[in-house]
Amino acid sequence: MELLLILAAIAAFCQTTVNAQYGRKQFPGQPPYRPFPPYRSWPHKRPSPPPPTNKQPVYPQLKTTPQILGLANDPALDRDSCGSMTFLDRTFWTCRDTQLFYPNGSVMISPLITSTASWSDFNRFGAPALQQLPPGADPINSTVLKLYGKNTINQAFYPILPNYCDPPAGNCSDGTRYALWPDLPPMITSSGRGGVTGYTWIRTSHIRSDLSTVTDNPNAILYKVTYQGSSFGNKNALPKVSVVDEFFWKEGEITFGNYGNVVKDGIAYLYGLAEGITSLAKVPANQVENKAAYQYWVDGKWTRTMPAIGQEGINITNSNTGGGQGTYYFSEQWNSYVWVGGPVTPGSDMYITTAPDPTGPWITPQHFFTGINGNYFLSAYSIQAHPGLAASSRDNDLYVTYTKNDLDAEGINVYTSPLVYIQWK
Ligand SMILES: *[C@@H]1O[C@H](CO)[C@@H](O)[C@H](O)[C@H]1NC(C)=O
Numbered sequence: 001m002e003l004l005l006i007l008a009a010i011a012a013f014c015q016t017t018v019n020a021q022y023g024r025k026q027f028p029g030q031p032p033y034r035p036f037p038p039y040r041s042w043p044h045k046r047p048s049p050p051p052p053t054n055k056q057p058v059y060p061q062l063k064t065t066p067q068i069l070g071l072a073n074d075p076a077l078d079r080d081s082c083g084s085m086t087f088l089d090r091t092f093w094t095c096r097d098t099q100l101f102y103p104n105g106s107v108m109i110s111p112l113i114t115s116t117a118s119w120s121d122f123n124r125f126g127a128p129a130l131q132q133l134p135p136g137a138d139p140i141n142s143t144v145l146k147l148y149g150k151n152t153i154n155q156a157f158y159p160i161l162p163n164y165c166d167p168p169a170g171n172c173s174d175g176t177r178y179a180l181w182p183d184l185p186p187m188i189t190s191s192g193r194g195g196v197t198g199y200t201w202i203r204t205s206h207i208r209s210d211l212s213t214v215t216d217n218p219n220a221i222l223y224k225v226t227y228q229g230s231s232f233g234n235k236n237a238l239p240k241v242s243v244v245d246e247f248f249w250k251e252g253e254i255t256f257g258n259y260g261n262v263v264k265d266g267i268a269y270l271y272g273l274a275e276g277i278t279s280l281a282k283v284p285a286n287q288v289e290n291k292a293a294y295q296y297w298v299d300g301k302w303t304r305t306m307p308a309i310g311q312e313g314i315n316i317t318n319s320n321t322g323g324g325q326g327t328y329y330f331s332e333q334w335n336s337y338v339w340v341g342g343p344v345t346p347g348s349d350m351y352i353t354t355a356p357d358p359t360g361p362w363i364t365p366q367h368f369f370t371g372i373n374g375n376y377f378l379s380a381y382s383i384q385a386h387p388g389l390a391a392s393s394r395d396n397d398l399y400v401t402y403t404k405n406d407l408d409a410e411g412i413n414v415y416t417s418p419l420v421y422i423q424w425k
C-alpha cells in the first residue's frame, strides 16, 4: 500500500514535469500523452551530484523493508537467470536457458534455448510498466512486469557457433554440452538515436550432465549487440548479435568483463573471476574490441601486462561475496560503485557493497534481504540488480531479480524471476 502511494506520488510529480516540459494540454477524452519516440526523453537522469569531496565509502541503509512485487516474466517462456540494461525508451533483458510450455502449462523438455532476450516497457511516468495483480494473487506466482520480444527456437540469441555442438542448446553427441550462457546483460558502450552498441563476453563452458566442467578456464567469445531503435511496427524485434572474436579471452586467461562490468565516464571497467579471486581490467568504452587498449589492476596500479589466473596482487577484495553472481553499477545517488548480488552457494540472500572507485576500497558486503527460495536443490541464484528500471526515479530505489528454481510435478525445472523493490535511505 505504502509502495503504491509512493509510486502515485512519483507519478504525480513526473506528470507535472512532463506537462510543463511539453506545454501539453490534456483534453477530455484524449488518451494520456505519450511522447514518442522516445517517451523517456524527458530528464530521466537527475542532475549530477556535486563532485566527490572525499573518498569515504558509503554504507547503504534500507529505508523500508524490500518487497517482492511479482514476477518479471514472459508468461510464454520458462527462463533461467535474466539481467537487464535500459536504453532508448525500454529495458532490454537477456536470459539463460529457455524452454516453452505445453498448452496444459507443463514445461517442454525440448527445445532448450541457451539464451533468449526480451523487452519491458516503462509507463508514461518513466516507472516500469507494472501490471496490477488480481485481488488475492500471490506475487511469487503472478506476472507484474511483462517481458516480450520475438525469439526463435532454432538458434540462441547469442548464436551457438559451429565449434560448440548443436544449436540452440549446444548439446553434443557424447552427452556433454557447450552452455554458452550470458551471465550478464550486454555492457552498453554507446547509446543514442544513431543506434546502440553493447558487448557480452560468454565463457564457452563445456559441461557434463551433472554440471561438472570439462575445461576449467575455457575461452570466452566476445559478442557485439547492436540495435537501431524500434518503430511502432516492430516492437518485438530484438537487437542484432555478431561475433567479434571467438577467442577474445583464450583458454587459461581471466575472462574479464564476464563476471561484471560497468561503464563510467567513457571507461569500461571489467571484472573477472577465477579461482575465487576477482580481478579488474579497464579499456576505453569505444575500444572494447582492441585488446591492445586494455589495462589491468595489479599490485595497486594499472599495467598493460595481463595477469595470470591466481597471480598475487590482483584480488579486488570485498568487491562481491567471494564469487557470487551479481551486478556492478554506478550509483549517482551515492556517487559510488556498487555491487549487488548473492552468495556463492545457492539461495536468495542479497548482499550489497560499495566503493568510491572500481578498484576499491570496497566495504564488507552487507546482507539486506532474503527472498523466497524454490524447492529445487539449486533453490535460488542469479541475483541481478536492474538500476536502469529506476533510472528516472527521484528516490534512491532499486529493482532486483533473482532466479527461483522449482521442480514441477513431472520433475522439470520451472524458473521464475521475482522482482524485488528496494528503497535506500
Ligand atoms: C501436459 O501435456 C504434455 C504433452 O502432451 C504431457 O507430456 C504432460 O504430461 C502434460 N502435463 C500434465 C500435468 O498433464
Ligand SMILES: *[C@@H]1O[C@H](CO)[C@@H](O)[C@H](O)[C@H]1NC(C)=O
Binding pocket: 138, 141
Ligand atoms: C500458480 O498459478 C497458476 C495459474 O494460476 C496455477 O496453476 C499454479 O498452481 C500456481 N502455482 C503455485 C505454486 O501457486
Ligand SMILES: *[C@@H]1O[C@H](CO)[C@@H](O)[C@H](O)[C@H]1NC(C)=O
Binding pocket: 110, 165, 166, 169, 171, 172, 173, 174
Ligand atoms: C541435440 O538435441 C536435439 C533436440 O533434442 C537433437 O535433435 C539433436 O540430435 C541433439 N544433437 C546432438 C549432437 O546430440
Ligand SMILES: *[C@@H]1O[C@H](CO)[C@@H](O)[C@H](O)[C@H]1NC(C)=O
Binding pocket: 276, 277, 278, 315, 316, 317, 318, 319, 320, 321, 322
Ligand atoms: C580475495 O578477497 C576475498 C575477499 O573479497 C577473500 O575472501 C579471499 O580470500 C581473497 N583471496 C586471495 C587469494 O587473496
